[in-house]
Amino acid sequence: MAIQRTKLLLFVCFLSYALSVLGGKxxxxxxxxxxxxxxxxxxxxxxxxxxxxxPDKNQGNEEANKRFAEINNAYEVLSDSEKRNIYDRHGEEGLRQHAAGGGRGSGMNIQDIFRSFFHGGSEEEEEEKIVKGDDVIFELDATLEDLYMGGSLKVWREKNVLKSAPGKRRCNCRNEVYHKQIGPGMFQQMTEQVCEQCPNVKFEREGYFITVDIEKGMQDGQEVVFYEDGEPKIDGEAGDLKVRIRTAPHDRFRREGNDLHTTVTITLVQALAGFDKTIKHLDEHPVDISSKGITIPKEVRKFKGEGMPLHFSSKKGDLYVKFEVLFPTSLTEDQKTKIKAILG
Known part of the structure; x- marks a missing residue:
């Protein structure tokens, strides 16, 4: 009895950790x-x-380790028919009640789940030799705000879907070798294609929304992969849908790698006498770009740590501000005299 209570407590702790990590996702x-x-x-x-x-591939990468925990926690539930059924009907609250009521738990930690799934095999050994359909790749423009803070976009997706059709079809075809006697004590090796009879199928076009999660710091060209959501393959595995991220143009900032660039216009008086000024960042926090000295036209100043976040890191790039000086279009004779007196 005590052992059962201990197992139940461990499962509740494991499930609570899973739910806290997932945050409703x-x-x-x-x-x-x-x-x-x-x-x-x-x-x-x-x-x-x-x-x-x-973790072996992402040592020291906290975000990747967190993602690994999320993946294992999700699989721990969805691979169990009982837990998946409860989750589908009642969500996370149903799982909590199930655990509190003495529902069975796996008793496995993250590494146990991984090892039991892969049986200690290498990555290369786990790659299956399966006929696959074509991958579908499309580019998705993500705003700098989403790439800076993280976000998600709903995208309409249309694809071919396999549906049942009347009749039968040849399937699971394979070449079988047999020997044919062509004379006394003489045999010839022959090859014959053998197929099974399977229910017929047809392609139909269907559409639905997919949610693309934009992670902080993602770079142009990085992909969000939806496995087996590409083109289907009869008697095979569907290809993958790969959403390739592309930074959309922004009206105030320009991105170069992990750095941001922007241009600020100041008056001639501000350029000569200094100024107090802030600009709004992508998440609306103010960045102080004030100066007490002289600013020359097209001068560029670096503001460390005010650039884009690095993907899967707590570090950030830098912000580069180029200053354009707005000169007056005309001066009176009196103004010219005073400027000459001041500047010598």
């Missing part, structure tokens, strides 16, 4: 699968994501 979104995904689809999605974010 859907388990299906974390594994990048649709809500009605099959067990095989969930396993394949888990395999690819777990290999990508495994």
């Amino acid at each position: 859907s388990y299906y979104d974390i594994l990048q699968v649709q809500r009605g995904a099959s067990d095989d689809q969930i396993k394949r999605a888990y395999r690819k994501l777990a290999l990508k974010y495994h």
Whole structure:
């Protein structure tokens, strides 16, 4: 009895940690699968994501380790038919009540889940030799604000979907070798294609929204992958949908790698006598760009740590501000005399 209570306590702690890490994020979104995904689809999605974010590949990377924990927690629920059913019907609260009521837990930690899934095999050994459909790649413009703070975008997706059709079709075709006697004691090796009879299928076009999570600091060309959401393949595995991130033009800032560039216009008086000035950053926090000295036209000043966040890091790039000086279009004779007297 005491052992059961201990196991229950461990499972509740594990589940509480999972829920605190996920912060309300859907388990299906974390594994990048649709809500009605099959067990095989969930396993394949888990395999690819777990290999990508495994701590051995991302040493010292806290964000990657956090993602690895999320992936394992999501898989721990969705790979269990009982827990998945409770989650689908009642969400996270249902799982908490299930655990509190003595529901069974796996008793496995994150590394146990990973090892039990991969059986200690290498990444290369886990790559299956499966016929796949074509990958679908499209570029998505992300705002600098989303790339600075993180965000999500809903995108309409249309693709071919396999549906049942009348009749039968040849499937699972393979070449079988047999020997044909061509004379006394003489045989010839022959090859024959053998196929099974499977239910017929057809392609239909369907559309739906997908949610693309924009992570802080993502660079141009980085991809958000939705496994098996590309072009389907009859008797095979669908390709992947790859959303390639591209930075949308911004009206105030220009991005170069992890740095930001902007231009600020000041008056001639401000350039000569100094000025107090702030600019709004992408998240609306003020950046003090004041100067007590002289600012020459097209001068560039660096503001350390005010650039873009680095992907999967707490560090940030720098902000470079170029100052344009607005000269007066005309001066009176009296103004000219006074300027000459001041400047010598």
